[in-house]
Amino acid sequence: MDLAALTIFRAVVRENGVTRAAAKLNRVQSNVTMRVKQLEQQLGAELFVREGRRLVLTPAGRTLLPYAERLLALADEARHALREDRPRGRLALGAMESTAATRLPRVLAAYHQRWPEVELELATGTTGCLIERVREFEIDAALVATPPDSSVLTDEFESVAVFAEELVMVTPRGHRAIGAANDIALSTLIAFERGCAYRSYVERWYAEHGLRPARTLELGSYHAIIACVAAGAGVAVAPRSVLDLHPASAQDVAIHPLGRLGAVPTLLIWRRGHGSAALDALREALATEGRNATAPDASVRNVTGAEPRDAPVIPG
Known part of the structure; x- marks a missing residue:
């Protein structure tokens, strides 16, 4: 079981099929199919079954997927560690829709210009969904709202506040x-x-x-x-x-x-011990944008002209 085979397996899952996985990886379809079959032979288990035109993960495939994500994440981390901490490689980032629309465009444009060797991928979702995706190594980091229940962010995560x-x-x-x-x-x-x-x-x-x-x-x-x-x-x-x-x-x-x-506060979260030079550079870019952003003024009058009464504090 090698990393290339796991990369192909993960791509088939993420792209929902061999055809799109082959295009994503710049490989021919027959090569992708062959590598998946070789991986199944090495593991002694079917990883996919075909239902109509769709490939569906078997129970063995669902078991393998989080391990593949972790192994590939560790391999990326090792490559980063050996390259003099210069940001490069893939960085999968998640963000709330509001953050992606209002806070990230300028940050990501500047980041891409400064670190063109980083292949940055962005996915949007709710805070709960993004936390789970970081936990399962589906994405490297995410921008989430501070959860009302702080116990959701356990010791397996590291976090830093970047926006108010x-x-x-x-x-x-x-x-x-x-x-x-x-x-x-x-x-x-x-x-x-x-x-x-x-x-x-x-x-x-x-x-x-x-x-x-x-x-x-x-x-x-x-x-x-x-x-x-x-x-x-x-x-x-x-x-x-x-x-x-x-x-x-x-x-x-x-x-x-x-x-x-x-x-x-909006937090940047990632798995503890799974940082990278690319993620460190993103943290720096977000911190700079956060310092430049204007702090909200909670005392502003509402549009009716009446002064708002203090709302109760919700713990978070």
């Missing part, structure tokens, strides 16, 4: 000022799927007031969320930076500061 986000409540225009959950006139919360840390914060906030949304409408993008709020479908919580990015859309809604509740 201000969460705000977003309502249809004309909504009264919001200082507590019982000030909200609409019963529907519009949010990302479970695993979104921002959603967890606002659900805890409702619960501390003995309330909960009558309905939760799950959507997959802030653009859709803000549009539904503007149409009167419900209320949402979003980072102010997202609304600053789309000022035209923000004109159709009311924005309500949430006081201390709204201060949620």
Whole structure:
């Protein structure tokens, strides 16, 4: 069992088939198929079965995958260690959609210009999903919101705060000022799927007031969320930076500061002991961007002109 075979096996899984894996690896399909069969012979177990046109992992394949991820990650780390700490190779980064849209474009552009030998891959997801992907070695690091339950980030992770986000409540225009959950006139919360840390914060906030949304409408993008709020479908919580990015859309809604509740640091997390020169360079770039970013002002008046009351603190 060699690293090249494991790389091919992982590519077939990630690309959902031999054809796309071969294109990704710049190999012919027959070579990819042959290497997978050779790996199966070495291990004495089938790794894939065919269902129609799809290749599906067998139980043996599912068992092998996390080991392959770890072995390939260790090999990358060894290569980095032997190359005078110059950033190069593959760096798989995860980020929340809001962070990818508002914070990363300038950082990644500068990073790519400075370290062209790094093959940077970016995937988006909720905080819960990204933490799990780092745990399973599917990605090298991730930008996540500080989870409400701090025990989620166990000793297997290292982390550093890189951005300070201000969460705000977003309502249809004309909504009264919001200082507590019982000030909200609409019963529907519009949010990302479970695993979104921002959603967890606002659900805890409702619960501390003995309330909960009558309905939760799950959507997959802030653009859709803000549009539904503007149409009167419900209320949402979003980072102010997202609304600053789309000022035209923000004109159709009311924005309500949430006081201390709204201060949620964004963390860069990675597996303890699995750093690299490429990751260190990214940390430096994020720290520079974080220092240059303007700190949110939680005392800003909301759009109704009323001074917001202090919201309860949600532990995190």
